[in-house]
Amino acid sequence: MNELTETIIECPYCGESVEVLINPEDAQQSYIEDCQVCCKPITFVVTEANNGDLSVAVYSENDTY
Template structure:
């Protein structure tokens, strides 16, 4: 079964909206993906909220989380 979900995020560097694929079978994950527009590394954090929906947060290299 394909558990990939497409989400739109805004790059914390250039502000462009880009689409990413996340694996919805792993609700607690963090990884780095380069922006498709400016090529800078975005830290992507995926977690499940209290309603059971996947939430995505993005951070630049300089952000503390």
């Protein structure tokens, strides 16, 4: 069973720090989730390093990644 990874991201719209849970099964994928503060859609891009560490990058709907 994969453990969820707790991480803090900064909303690309309102700039607030938001705590999110990242599922290791989402590695190498992108998905959209609304900001918990301003409710605007954030694109999450989850990557996994060779050592298994997860990282997440966030983008607004107008950003390119």
